Amino acid sequence: MANVSVASVSRALNGHGGVTAETQKRIREVAARLRYVPHSAARSLITRRTQTIGALLPDLHGAFFSELIRGIDLAARARGLYLLVSSSHGDATEAAIALRAMQGRVDGLLVMSPHADAAFLDENLPIILPTVLINSHVRSERHAALDVDDFGGAKAMVDHLLAGGRKRIVFIAGPAVNHDVEERARGYREALAAAGLGDTAVVLQGDFTEASGYRMAKEALAMSPRPDAIFAANDMMAIGALSALAEAGVATPGDIAVTGFDDIPMARYVSPPLTTVRVRIAELGEAAMDRLARMIEAPEDAAPEPRVVVGTELVVRASCGASDQARRRN
Amino acid sequence: MANVSVASVSRALNGHGGVTAETQKRIREVAARLRYVPHSAARSLITRRTQTIGALLPDLHGAFFSELIRGIDLAARARGLYLLVSSSHGDATEAAIALRAMQGRVDGLLVMSPHADAAFLDENLPIILPTVLINSHVRSERHAALDVDDFGGAKAMVDHLLAGGRKRIVFIAGPAVNHDVEERARGYREALAAAGLGDTAVVLQGDFTEASGYRMAKEALAMSPRPDAIFAANDMMAIGALSALAEAGVATPGDIAVTGFDDIPMARYVSPPLTTVRVRIAELGEAAMDRLARMIEAPEDAAPEPRVVVGTELVVRASCGASDQARRRN
DNA sequence: GCGCGGAACGTAAACGTTTTCAGCGAGCGT
DNA sequence: ACGCTCGCTGAAAACGTTTACGTTCCGCGC
Structure with missing residues (x-):
């Protein structure tokens, strides 16, 4: 023509x-x-590039998922890459199927899955395919990985409580197998140990639900000596703890401080507003996407930057009773 | 071999x-x-099918986005289809670029965009490509569309308030150009009219933010006669209204009932728990995906089922003060 | 004027499938 | 025994690009 x-x-x-x-x-x-x-298929056929990256995500709900995708999507579009999403994977089998299905359809992979251990990855991933693991507990040399700084965030929170004069801080943990939980618990223990209070550590077993936070707070109230602070591994459990305390007529933060982790939107609206740790989730997604893009562009560049860690931020509200801080209402 | x-x-x-x-x-x-x-590209080249559907979404935050994708993803995977996502589009230009970029890469398109009017679609969409519009205000014969039943939900809410004995119900609207808002306002007016109270309708102009809800509630308090119920077009504004009332020492629901729309997770946790309208968002995504899949499989099947509407559900909690209902705490 | 280099452009191969068509046996009816 | 049909299989074309390699043509230096 x-x-x-x-x-x-x-x-x-x-x-x-x-x-x-x-x-x-x-x-x-x-x-x-x-x-x-x-015709993109014809082009891909000859160039062996799809300009597409795949995101394999577990069955996430709410803002976490939304923010993560948002960050990934933004970074991908900035580089002219497409985003193929496969989420809502309940078990390892589903995840494996989805993983295999993405073969040859993507230039790289973002994997966040509680089911993805090293064996799983070896089994289902071609070694050739650039892959970035998000918040995974597998520590392999073979794959790049990005983590949330759960450890640092938890440590900062406990330090803050200690600085506010709290002496007996109990920790409500989440599901046992959860990598985030482990790191948060580790931060909790280390902060106490650093303050010479290592032997006061008490970890109660929750499961991230509001109900479990409620139950564990009741248990904490029955302890003797009674704790003066409850640090829950996520906000939902902290909210459960707040109701338990309110029901028991215990003042928060007067008698017992309560803090959480995640800074879900609701955290600002409970009573008292919850002191918590914010995770910049969109940044996590962006960082993962950027890392992956670099791996795709320079596969030889075997500088296997160790697990990059994205930061957290202490959000101080009323529930921790810290007297010295300006209460930010943001 | x-x-x-x-x-x-x-x-x-x-x-x-x-x-x-x-x-x-x-x-x-x-x-x-x-x-x-x-090799999927080679396959696509010859079959002229990509087994992929594209989702074009605006800059959504939080649970709505998450749930919508969830529903779409589930329905797509059930049919062995892949999901190409492009979200976070701030303006029409960005959306147009994303739309064009998807050309030839997808077998069908799910479009939810406030910028997508009929002209925009004609300009940027090949007529040949099966497309389903989600919650769009464009009413074109050319494209299938799925809506949320904002009208029905709002009407049900106002009926409920009327049944609870409220006589002077004000409505806090959202951004003027928003299709959902218009429908919700229409439901509000129609319910009042049906009860012979058409002349008591008062619409205050908010913008979906908590702050605007707060401001409009203050205005409502200054009205004479004072309203006995405030129906906000979304939950965030209702929450703002709750704080305004609490600050003014007005009892909720005793003096003034407050209700919202959306049933965001937080709605259960504010004080008093918010009566609201739940939208089954995941179902919306699933329905859209199913519709699109049918269009792809049978392009000739020109049964252009009119805009299907997905239902809403009244969630009665404490803030409406309805005395006759069992307060479901779900 | 002639050869030469280089820029602009065309030709054709290659990518990895699906699908049409033909070939080739085996079985079967006559 | 012979031809026909039918089921299984292989050969080859086609899909729409990119790119290595030729070809042409123009300008330039000798």
């Missing part, structure tokens, strides 16, 4: 040069007029 | 028949052993 060969069309549209500025202009005009769009 | 031609491999792996059960088994075994996966 522009009286040129397909080769010239390819060169003109991709701007590879080797074609007159004038013909390039003409070809582009004709292409626009015909609403021509290159 | 299995001593057969590529043709037989294709037949065996796709189960098209025309190959002995025995050779099929052998080919499959070899394929599994070699971890062979068909």
Whole structure:
């Protein structure tokens, strides 16, 4: 239609040069007029690139999922990459199927899955495919990984409680197998140990639900000596703890401080507003996507930057009773 | 490797028949052993199918986005389809770019965008591509569309308030251009009109933020006669209204009932727990995906089922002061 | 004027499937 | 025994790009 060969069309549209500025202009005009769009499958077939990255996510609910995708999507679009999403995986089998299905369809993979241990990955991932693990407990040399700084966040929280004069801080843990929980518990223990209070550590076993926070807070109330602070491994359990305390007529933060982790939107609205640790989730997604993009562009660049860790931020509200802080209502 | 031609491999792996059960088994075994996966680009090139659907979404936050994707993803995977996501579009230009970029890469499109009016779609969509509009205000014969039953939900809420004895119900609207808001306002007006109270309708202009709910509630308090119920177009504004009332020392629901729309997770935890309208968002996504899949499978089937509407559900909690209901705490 | 270099462009191969068509046996009816 | 049908299999074309390699043509230096 522009009286040129397909080769010239390819060169003109991709701007590879080797074609007159004038013909390039003409070809582009004709292409626009015909609403021509290159057939991506044919292009992928020959270039062996799909311009697509896959995101394998577990069955996440709420804001965490939303923010994570948001960060990933933004970073991907900034690089002209497409995003293929497969979420809501309940078990390892489903995740494995989804993983295999993505084979050859993506240039790289973002994997966040509680089921993804090293064996699982070896079994289901071609070694060749660039992969970034998000918040995974597997520590393999083979795959890059990004983590949330659960340890640092928990430590900062306990330090803050100690600075507020609390002496007997109990920790309500989440599901036992959870990597985040382990790190948060570790931060809790280490902060106490650093303050010379290592032997006062008490870990109660919750499961991230509000109900379990409620139950564990009741248990904490029955302890003797009674704790003066409850640090829950997530906000929902902290909220459960708040109701338990309110029911028992215990003042928060007067008698017992309560703090959480995650900074879910609701945290600001409970009574008293919850002091917690915010995780910049969108940043986590962006960072993972950036890392992956670099791996794709330079596969040889075997500088296997160790697990990068994205930061957390202490959000001080009323529930910790810290007297020295300006209560930020943000 | 299995001593057969590529043709037989294709037949065996796709189960098209025309190959002995025995050779099929052998080919499959070899394929599994070699971890062979068909090259999807090559397949797409010849079949002209990508097995992928694209989702174009605006800059959504929080649970709504999460649930919508969840529903779409589930329905897609159930049909063996992949999901290409492009979200976080701030303006029409970005959305247009994303739309064009998806050309040829997807078999169908799910579009939810406030910027997508009829002209925009005509300009950026090939007529050939099956498309389902989600919660859009455009009413075109050319595209299928799915809506949330905002009208019905709002009407049910106002009916409920009326049944609880409220006489002067004000409505706090959201952003003026918003389709959902319009429908909710229409439901509000119609319910009042049906009760012969059409002339008592008062619409205050909010913008979906908590702060605007707070401000509008203050305005409502200054009205004379004072309203006995405030119906906000979303939960965040209702929550803002609750604080305004609490600050003014007005009892909720004793003096003024407050209700919202959306049933965000927080709605259960504010004080008093918020009566609201729940939208089954995941169902919306699933329904849209199902509809699209049907369009793809049978493009000729020109039964252009009118805009399907997915239902809402009244969630009665304490803030409406209805005395006759069992307060469900779910 | 002639050869030469280089830019612009065309030709054709290659990518890995699916699918049509033909070939080739085996079984079967006559 | 012969031809026909039918089921299984292989050969080859086709899908729409990119790119290595030729070809053409223009300008330039000798």
